[in-house]
Amino acid sequence: MDKKIQIVAIVGAIIFSVLVLTSPSDPIPLPKPISNSQNDFVAILAEKLDKPRAIAVYENRIFVTEKDGLIRVVQDGNLLESPLAAFRPANVFDGGLLGIALHPNFPNNHFLYVFLTYEEDGELWNKIIRITESENKLQDAETILDKIPGSSFTNGGFIKFGPDEKLYVGTGTISDASHLPQDLNSLSGKILRLNDDGTIPDDNPFSDSPVYSLGHRNPQGMTWDDKGNLYVSEFGPEKNDEINMIKAGKNYGWPEQECSGNVNFEDAVLCYDPSIEPGGILFYTGDKLDFEFPFIMASMRSANLYQVDFEEGLSSQKSILSGIGRVRDVVEGDDGSLYVITSNTDGKGFPDRTDDKLLRILK
Known part of the structure; x- marks a missing residue:
């Protein structure tokens, strides 16, 4: 081997x-x-x-979100019969119960965070819910950020805590024709940065805004390297999937740019044509x-x-x-x-x- x-x-x-x-x-x-x-x-x-979307691990437990609304728990290598929580998300192709993250102090506060697509008055929205669990059961649930514009196909929805213990959220565009990712007043097509209670950190790049970077299409994953650099994977429309290194306050171009070519926007670190769906x-x-x-x-x-x-x-x-x-x-x-x-x-x-x-x- x-x-x-x-x-x-x-x-x-x-x-x-x-x-x-x-x-x-x-x-x-x-x-x-x-x-x-x-x-x-x-x-x-x-x-x-059933249609799993994201996983988070703590010691002998693995938490799995299923698109149709369940948080499943695998403990000591066994899938528990009862879900930790059950939600009723919107029934759309690429929305539902999506990302999951554990609080950095999860052993003491038992906070989990999930990203959920829902429908209200015929419109699609996304929200972030903070869950308190005990012995794999939901004890409390609180919405800490709401009214993120939703989509049937490009909600983003990946969430993670960074090395700075802030919650980072990747949101998608509502459609490929939408220019909301370029609008600082919209939560669509952004990387958001939040305190653990949903409030806005004082050191965010835009005053009184959760927006950390803009111009994103459909973020699917994120990680930090050993130097603290944030990387995000994104779906392109049919090609030009991107890996981006995210810098505070920068614009990554969607829908004006795919991957690279415009001096007004940040270039992708990697570009996949044809698509690999990272x-x-x-x-x-x-x-x-x-x-x-x-x-x-x-x-x-x-x-x-x-x-x-x-x-x-x-x-x-x-x-x-x-x-x-x-x-x-x-x-x-x-x-x-x-x-x-x-x-x-x-x-x-x-x-x-x-x-x-x-x-x-x-x-």
Whole structure:
């Protein structure tokens, strides 16, 4: 086994890479996911998840959001029968119960945060809810930010706490024809930065505004490197998926720019044409797994988990895991393991009878 951890599928399925993608308008014939409880490198912790969207890990518990409104808990490797919470989100293709984040002081305050799409008077909106849990049950729920413009297809919805213990939120555009991502008075198409109670930090780049950066289309993942730089993955319309390094107060161009080319906007660090549909990303800080490159990226359209060096570019990109279909999110556990969810029941994949799955990469 190569020490650079080329894990070639759960049971030797075909590796799909950017180089073999068809044109963006053609569907990609993804390999059928193969069910297997465990091998030397990958363990399946949960099966039959329904449209999972995001995961968060604390010690022996993994919290999973399902698009249709449930927060599921996997504890000590077992999927609990009862959900932690059940919401009634809007029934739209790419909205619902989306991102999830744990408060930095979660062991003491038991706060979880989720991003939820809902409908009111015929309009779609998103909001951020702070949940207090106890023994995997909801004790309290409070909306801390509301009236984020919603969409059937581009809500963004990824949320994470940064090294500064502020809550960062990626919001999408309401449509590809909308110019709200360029409007500082709108919460659409932005990276937002909030205090843990939803109030606005005093040191945000725009006075009395939660907006941290603007000009985004559909953020799907975020991570910070060891220097404190924030990176965000984004879906393009049919091509030009982006990895952006986010700087406070900067404009990333949507819909005026895709990837690069306009001096008035920030250029993407990486641009994918054709699309790979990047999902969750992370900067790996553990020592359990030996990666050549530090950034780990989930990809739905190309059905892979990749390692990549954003500074080196696409030439550094290598597959870690494939053969499980669409890969939605990836997080690092306390012990340095990686946890991954598939996204084969989202309407774009080819689910088998055990999809979707939560997996742990062991070595």
